[in-house]
Amino acid sequence: MKRKGFSCRNCGHCCLHLVDAYRGCISDGDLERWKSAGRSDIMARIDTLDLGRGNILHLAWIDPETGEDADRCPWLLDLPEGAGHLCGIEDIKPDHCRQFPDNRKHALQTGCPGYSIPAAGSPPPNSDEMQEAPIRKRKNHG
Ligand code: SF4
Ligand code: SF4
Structure with missing residues (x-):
């Protein structure tokens, strides 16, 4: 999606520090895309919750070995010498x-x-704008 005036800096902030990135909801479109691409490795990292009455929720990401929530997105690559992600x-x-x-x-x-x-x-930005953050910031772990 092209957005006027936007250029991703590959800083990795959204992937590393905004919890919805690695613990966000997986859409039906995502599931279809990964099934079509044969990406069982991605599917294996989805946490599927049965909420009852036919409501199924798919969340990113878990460790497929332990079933534990991932602390970091498993698909995030680090560029050499701190050049970004x-x-x-x-x-x-x-x-x-x-x-x-x-x-x-x-x-x-x-x-x-x-x-x-x-x-x-x-x-200029004001404090009211800064109060509501639709994407949740990462909780501190440990
Ligand atoms: S990596 Fe994420 S936070 Fe950084 S510029 Fe790109 S979209 Fe924004
Ligand atoms: S590395 Fe890719 S899949 Fe992971 S949070 Fe960032 S954009 Fe999303």
């Missing part, structure tokens, strides 16, 4: 990853530097 499943990554950030305001709220140049005539 890449997604190892870029072409088929989950919808919630490909849709991030929703817009300039969402990027500002969640710390994404992809919109580094303010929109013409836009007001």
Whole structure:
């Protein structure tokens, strides 16, 4: 998805620090994409919860060996010498990853530097904008 004024810096902030990235909901479209691509390795890392009455929830990501929640997205690649990060499943990554950030305001709220140049005539960020963050920040573990 092309967004005017947006350019991903490959900083990895969304993948590393926004919990919805590695603990977000997997869509039906994601499941279809991975089934069609024969990516059983991705399917093995999905946590499927049966909420009853036919409601099934699929969540990213677990360790397939232990069934434990992942502390970090297993598809995140580290570039050498701290040069940033890449997604190892870029072409088929989950919808919630490909849709991030929703817009300039969402990027500002969640710390994404992809919109580094303010929109013409836009007001400076204020504290009200910073209070609601649609993507949850990562909890501290341990
Ligand atoms: S936080 Fe923004 S700039 Fe950084 S990797 Fe994610 S989308 Fe790209
Ligand atoms: S699947 Fe790719 S874009 Fe999504 S959190 Fe993992 S590394 Fe980041």
